[in-house]
Amino acid sequence: MKILALDTTSGACSVALLSNGQLIERFIQAERDHTRRLLPMVDEVLTEAGMKLAELDAMAVSRGPGSFTGLRIAISCVQGLAFSVDLPVVPVSSLAALALGARRAHPEWGRSPVAAMLDARMQQVYWGVYSAESPNDSLITEAVQNPDQVVLSLKEAALPAPVYGAGPGLHYEAFEQAPLAEVDLTSLIRAGDIAQLAIPLWERGTAVSAEQLEPAYLRNEITWKKRQKIRSQ
Template sequence: MKKLQLLAIDTCTETCSAALLVGDEIIANSKIAPREHAQLALPMAKALLAEAGLSLSQLDAIAFGRGPGSFTGVRIGTATAQGLAYGADLPLLPMSTLQALARQGYRLSKCPLQLAAIDARMNEIYLGSYRHLDGDLVPQVSERVCPPQQWQDAITDADATYFATGSGWLAYHQQMAPLPSQVTCHEVDLFPLAEDMVYLSQFAWQRGEAVDAAEAQPVYLRDTVTWKKLPGR
């Protein structure tokens, strides 16, 4: 695999994070600050480039969290990455927050099968299932938004052990219980991180998934939301 220089930014959930891959080394920064992503993302990215002594023009591409996650957070991350990419004439690598969460779960557990669930609000979860293969986290089912009770639809191997991680397991633990013995669920307070995205973006680059900045699209999974007007508003 070619030694790449990649920057990743993620603002899709409560955690704002940035990471820089230079060859085999990753440097990263993150902060749980749900209402400060617009102010934090760009300075985080610039600080990492300064630490590594690199300019944007020296990068191969910029990866960003394309969702799913908070509608506002997904838009902030996409717009920030597009702005940086336009300015430096770089391609973008849209990365899944669920896949990044699964990679974090793998780092912690070394379990090859991962179930990632993010609280989608409105009594739903964003759900994905992944298998660790040659360093990459390969999707086993299509990512989806669904009621928490349907999480078992993501299990593709009834005889294997799974590691479950993400805020969905914490938010809806009663609806998702009882967990079968094959599912270990400990790291429920984790959020996706750019350091996992920048690692996984190497594989996305090799698969030819880089796109022009104008073509980069967020992935919400939930296409429509019905808002109820409060009385007196």
Template sequence: MPTILQIETATQVCSVALAVDGETIALKEEKAQNIHASSLTLFIDEVMNIAKLKYADLDAIAVSKGPGSYTGLRIGVSTAKGLCFALDKPLIGVNTLQMMANGYLSQHPNYGGLVCPMIDARRMEVFTAVYTNKLHEVVSVNAKIIDDKSFVLELDNNYITFIGDGAAKCETMLDSQNAHFSTVNFNSAANMSNLAYSAFQNENFEDVAYFEPFYLKDFVFTTSKNKS
């Protein structure tokens, strides 16, 4: 009965879940800007208390590894690695986009189309991928600038549901009767429960010492033009 602590900080959502045998038993999450540093450890303590578990009861730590927010990923992965070192537990990395698609498909078990999770990457760019209803990747993870030519071939032949905080801004550009947009949040640590459980069963663990988030793009520092 593996008990896994799960952390999701790739977007504005700060989310922590506990799962036993791939089933979520406790969840704490909130969506707001810049709360990860101040809230993540509090959320972890809260889900542990809800489940009435001690940290020694954990069998592994799972973390959403990206792509996503540079700062959010850095905080989540650093926290997960710190727990793994302190508790001597294995680390599981879960692809953020796959986790989002998994969340949508778990809520729509009879869905027959494709799923396209999108994470906002500023302006008209998104981090994205496309998955089948069996969670097989048909378009690999990439940083994509959305225009009226995006996903034309895929939408010609498939019904696609676009999800995530990057999907809403793309709705007017993807003008097709086969394009559907969901406003439900799927950036939740609860949506990695069965993925983390499968990784644990297969001993698909990360090297805690060398593991880094999957940023996809280099972080770009911006300097204010207003100098006082």
């Protein structure tokens, strides 16, 4: 399978081509200029592979959660590219990709669960917990919460110990009380991990058309549900 993945969810910009098990990737840690950098990186990766966009089987992108602006940049780019050559798109959880990257960087963590955390601003984090057996599916429903709520949820959850933590969202002081054996605040999302996760999702049949691709903000979804509840009362 040949799949091209893009990501601009957080403080990095990356593009990766996974073709029959071989990975070609470009990764830049930069807070700005994602829009300017992304398409040239796509061209570089495709050129190195000697491949045209139309030869791909699918594209993949982080669906979120994450920065509103960051998500929109990559999603809009993928929509334009996929639509131009009629390619399906596989949406991948940014948190699952963060956890997979941390597990790859820390082989000593073995197959233990990884709690992935992204800073959601306003004293909150986006988070989920991912296992090696089912890396696309959070053991606790992905959510946006304040750190104290996350710590309580981790303590109450029946997760197999030890549990490790990954991501910049773990910088809050409250996480010092979390039942985490070790944390890596430097973990970032990489397009290569999104491509790896997209393969089993593709096999599940979760690909969508470019027009159907939508970001998963979590915060907006919760607000919408609350509004719907108020209106129904």
